[in-house]
Amino acid sequence: MAKDITPSLTAGAEDHAVEAGRKLFAGPCDFMLSVVNLDQLPAETVGEVAFAGRSNVGKSSLINALTGRKTIARTSNTPGRTQALNFFDLGGQLRLVDMPGYGYAKVSKPVVEAWTKTLKAYLRGRVPLRRVCVLIDSRHGIKDNDEEILKLLDEAAVPYQVILTKIDKIKKGELERRVQETTDRIIKHPAAHPVVIASSAEKNIALDEIRAGLALMT
Numbered sequence: 001m002a003k004d005i006t007p008s009l010t011a012g013a014e015d016h017a018v019e020a021g022r023k024l025f026a027g028p029c030d031f032m033l034s035v036v037n038l039d040q041l042p043a044e045t046v047g048e049v050a051f052a053g054r055s056n057v058g059k060s061s062l063i064n065a066l067t068g069r070k071t072i073a074r075t076s077n078t079p080g081r082t083q084a085l086n087f088f089d090l091g092g093q094l095r096l097v098d099m100p101g102y103g104y105a106k107v108s109k110p111v112v113e114a115w116t117k118t119l120k121a122y123l124r125g126r127v128p129l130r131r132v133c134v135l136i137d138s139r140h141g142i143k144d145n146d147e148e149i150l151k152l153l154d155e156a157a158v159p160y161q162v163i164l165t166k167i168d169k170i171k172k173g174e175l176e177r178r179v180q181e182t183t184d185r186i187i188k189h190p191a192a193h194p195v196v197i198a199s200s201a202e203k204n205i206a207l208d209e210i211r212a213g214l215a216l217m218t
Contacts, residue, residue, distance in 0.1 A: 014212070021211030024218065027091040029067045034084040038121055042087060044128045047217050048095040050085075052119070052149055053135030055101030058165040058201055062135065063088065063098055065201035066211060085122060093218045095128075103145045123149075124156045130217040131159050133210070138164040138178050138198065142185055154191045161193045161213060162186050168200040 035041055051059040064072055072088060086098040099122075100115040123132065132153055136142055142150075153160045162182060167175050179196055186192040199206035 017212040
């Protein structure tokens with residue numbers, strides 16, 4: 001069950017967007033660098049799309065699935081594995097940014113606080129940041145620390161798309177309730193895209209819709 005990311009487009013325009021997304025993500029995708037401190041950020045030459053979410057929500061898995069590569073972004077069953085802003089270059093047209101997971105992490109409190117500070121500073125002040133994909137685990141829905149990020153993005157006027165992940169792990173009826181519940185909550189957030197995307201990196205669900213939306217950021 002996937003929601004259309006571009007509901008205002010005509011059928012022809014939607015087809016064009018899907019094809020543009022396919023071409024973009026089928027092209028070169030290279031790891032650029034890992035950023036721990038904001039003074040290490042790359043030059044602001046092209047647009048960026050960041051992937052944010054709680055630890056272990058599936059950010060790296062989604063990036064791998066979108067790019068059709070198994071290991072472009074490192075994945076782990078251990079929450080908190082991503083400890084930096086990891087930048088990936090899509091053929092010089094767009095950058096993907098895999099952000100540190102917020103929430104639970106098996107590391108010290110000072111390290112978590114440092115990650116959180118860097119994450120918030122990047123979201124508030126990065127000029128090339130075109131959109132943030134906020135990933136929410138469909139099994140759990142929006143939690144308090146998700147709400148904190150959504151409010152931060154609202155305040156910074158950074159557009160964001162809420163994407164439910166791992167929908168293959170829940171039943172259809174539960175998914176329908178989760179999509180509606182999430183839609184009802186984000187409608188109160190001015191910077192949020194009004195349509196929730198329900199996805200699965202493992203089952204390749206809604207990847208075309210996500211790619212199409214991100215291709216519009218180039």
